[in-house]
Amino acid sequence: MLNFLGLYVLGRSTAVYSGSVIDVFARVDASEEAVRSTLTRMVSRGLLSRQRQGRRVYFGLTARATEVLEDGARRIWDTGAVNRDWDGTWTLVGYSLPDSRRSDRHDLRSQLIWAGFGLLQNGLWIAPGQRDVIALVEPLGLTDHVTAFTAAAAKPTESADLVHRAFDIAGIREQYKAFLDRWDTARPLPTAPDDLARRLLLHTDWLQAIRRDPHLPAEHLPKDWPAIRAEQLFRRLDEDIRPEATRLAEEVLDEIPLAPSQTTHLPTDG
Structure with a gap:
């Protein structure tokens, strides 16, 4: 859900109709019940606001959610997969x-x-x-x-030792390998119904990989570290499928201007 909101709601000052969110998530086999439950939970956590137009309920980002999603966007697009500028x-x-x-x-x-x-x-x-x-x-x-x-670090402690003591290097490597295994194919994710679903799953998989990556110093990582290839693949695939995914999102999503003052708890029908 956070990936969806970051891709299609962040920066738009709009609220999206719950029914159209359900339509998007049906493409990735998420049930209506699960989507409604997630939306309600995010309202209770102060991440979404609700507003009604007629019989429909729309969800918009709160200031807190905007901060969370902007932080995620920086992590995905700006930080990079490998830390080459570590100062020691x-x-x-x-x-x-x-x-x-x-x-x-x-x-x-x-x-x-x-x-x-x-x-x-x-x-x-x-x-x-x-x-x-x-x-x-x-x-x-x-x-x-x-x-x-x-x-x-001071003797007898070595920074290379700290890297291996405090961080699960093998686990981080496996996350990137799992991403590459799933997406580095001639026809990635052929079971996805369209590029809207494919892009949502691509970003979800990528965030799962990088959220475990502490951006460790390159000098203390193996020479065959898979993060670089995985990041290049992610960016290339996103560029390829973004236009059609965006077109489909514009076609599917029902949006209205966000009313910041309307944050009352309403039932999630519609």
Whole structure:
């Protein structure tokens, strides 16, 4: 759903009719019930607003969702698959939260992983380069529970050892290999009904690959690291199928101008 919203709603200041979203997701075998449940859940999490026009209910992005999707777009299009500009420093983050705040711990860990941190040892997370820790913890209200600093490895610690201790290199490699196995064919995903479905699945698979990739220093990765080839393939396929996918989206999606003030909780019928 986040991929769909990022591709076809982000930046448009529109709200989309739930029925047309259901039509799009039927192309990838997602049930109407699952789509409606996801939309409702995203409203409750403050990611979508609802507004009604006649008997139809439309969903638009909130400011929070826009931030999330813009961050995802930067990760997909700007960051790149390989870090060739590492300055030798690491950002280290430690935190202490009681068992009663298990949900906060889960949210913080999720944010750290998305931001490229790996667990070095109990309670200590590291990421290559300088990371904006405030941007991670402030929205969660956890600033007072986190300690952060930047440092460089000193003997007897080697940066290459940190890479392999804190990050699942084999698992990251397998994510890229799985992407290549599925998409690096003469006719990618022939079972998809059209390019609208194919592009949605392409972006979903690619995001699954890069969300586990902490953008590690190229000098500490194997020479046959598959991320570069996978990224080149993703960009080429997206360029090939984007025009038809966009045309189909314009044909299928029923949109109205977004009304920012209409964020009341309405039933998701229609």
